[in-house]
Amino acid sequence: MPKVFLRDLTDGYHPAIGDAMAFLGDAANLRPGLRVAIKPNLTFPVYRPGVMTSIEAIEALLRHLRDHGCQVTICEADSGGYNRFSMDQVFLATGLCELAARYGARLVNLSNQDSREIQVRAGWRGLSVPLPRLLIDETDLLITMPVPKVHANTVVSGAIKNQWGVIQDPARRLKLHPYFARVIHALHQALPRTIVVMDGRHGLDRNGPMRGDATQLNWLLASDSVFHADRVMTSLIGIDWRSVPHLRFFARREPAAAFGRIEFNTDWRPFHRANFRLERRWTDAPGWCTFHSRSLAWLGYESPLAAPMHRLLYCFREPFY
Template structure:
């Protein structure tokens, strides 16, 4: 396998598939004795992988067994869930605490980690130390959609390697620019994608699509370019991919020999296609620097209203986001940042149930 290629394998046994990918890429040849290896799954929320939100522990198990077979034992699992969720709970619910115990791995909540800074161009990024100082960082994203950036896969998954205050700053800055810069500041050495059943509506899960595949790439930018193509998105719809390429973090070029399939599609693998449901719901939202957790709760509430035929009850747009701090106005605000609005669903973030209750109140 060349460093500019992507490997794809089909099936439903992610543990086996991960081992196949690692062997086909001859990953052990890139490793040196004594390296500190870190696995970074997507545990954005405390929900099992079957919901389409998080990385299956079976993918991690396949990678770990491959590494142990070649004598690499200094292996940690690292993650920091999104603002408003608890990483420790995600480790438990998603099966990673049991995984770490089974194989004797380190398990680290990056929300509690020390930080370092790195500069990319004129921007200074704050990174969690364990991620920044790992000798070999294996990125393990889920192929899924995102309610604000259209796609989340290789590049956006690295956002779990920054502290919560930096996550908030990323949202203040519009996400795409900082995510592109993060790709340059903290490039993973390897990306192995869980494409078994990601949610192609939004990142919090709940509407998984069975895709039955796993993928491996050395270049995370190329991986995201392929992922976007795979679910029917144009690169222009995911600006951070192009930003990362311009900063020198990788390439978006995909040629005829870029994608290498290790087997024929099996187990009901389908060609995934992102839905446009979120865009329909977001038409009712006035977002200004909104964090993903808060925005995701709002989208869930609006989806429930849409299913019940109640979206027409909304009068004007719903306001959300950090950019509303200190503002006052008529209408409905979502989250503590919007407490100055006439009506506000407090919380950081509020739950979808709380938002739905307020949006559907008789007035």
């Protein structure tokens, strides 16, 4: 039976994370020397509430893991899609360099790590997806730290989509977007044991993953299942999970418990504090189309027309990065 933990953040992150780990039991069993990787959401060059995992949430988790003697790595790959930026700069700008040094954790840009390719079948296509050996071969426990958001291309972004960022090359991610559900499912199968610690201090409403409205939710969600974490997250922000294609894909291929069969630590309904809605702008249409079509992805990102098409788009909206 999947477990989902919810706690108000009135008293801060640290007590909530400690109680969450205790509730998750064996899935969050920590011991000295356990190799733990933390995957926050760091999808913008500087911190934005509702867009990125807060430094306070990461610090509280680091403190808990240090107290249990774990060997901790904080990791993320370069981001930015078509306008790539270095994660090393984000580590510095957000204060993660100082934080990692203070708690004795490694800080790793996954884009600079050795990779091993996994094979994914998407219809008649065979896809090669490079994943960092650090995660798939050298990690005992992955703790993903997403933020609850709406997303113009995937409807929502949460526990499942956060691992899209472990694909090391942003350009490769763009090419794989049309096969998102199949690739992200195969990716999770290749990753080590994974638990979720979702930073719900703020969520992102109206538009995402970056240009929406930061909305205070003031909760922390933890789970031993990425699917059920997202299943509950969508209920907490008032979105029907069945409207999310990759969640439907997971539900068809994973042992999915009925909502009433999820083991909660408390009643989830008081944590339903907002009804998010996705409002796509017309300027989101090119990104949506390239996300869902390989031929259009090639046209928009790889063809000789890619640069002039982006310049034209930027006449109507600013670049995300």
